[in-house]
Amino acid sequence: MNKSFVILFAILFICIVIGIFYYFIFARETTETIQLGSGSKNMVQHGVDFSDGKSVDVIDYQGHYLLVSSLRVGESHPPHATGPGCPEKHWHAESAVTAVNDGTVHSDPLSGGCGFGTLAERPVMMYFPNELLAE
Numbered sequence: 001m002n003k004s005f006v007i008l009f010a011i012l013f014i015c016i017v018i019g020i021f022y023y024f025i026f027a028r029e030t031t032e033t034i035q036l037g038s039g040s041k042n043m044v045q046h047g048v049d050f051s052d053g054k055s056v057d058v059i060d061y062q063g064h065y066l067l068v069s070s071l072r073v074g075e076s077h078p079p080h081a082t083g084p085g086c087p088e089k090h091w092h093a094e095s096a097v098t099a100v101n102d103g104t105v106h107s108d109p110l111s112g113g114c115g116f117g118t119l120a121e122r123p124v125m126m127y128f129p130n131e132l133l134a135e
Helices: 003-037
Strands: 056-061 064-067 072-074 090-092 125-127
Antiparallel strands (some): 056 125, 072 090
């Protein structure tokens, strides 16, 4: 075999490998940037996919928007051995909840009491990320 042919083949092979690497590593980031930069509402924010343009139900817990789907409603109950109780229906979480607006993680602050607060204190709101992110 010709030595020049082997060198040319090696250079061509290296260029193809670099091209494939570039495509799989950088092409995805470029596509996402173009979609977001062009005003597209396709996005994932703190684990929630908003690409369909719809809102999600949240409660406002000290400025952190917690998904209602990650919470449960606790019934009113008197004080007991594990907490002070709560006179109204209230919000609880079985495990840590990530706030959809800022990504902070919150554990149930008072599992034996009113949890994240009563339903009256923390009513359900609709969260539209493209509108609220500008605030």
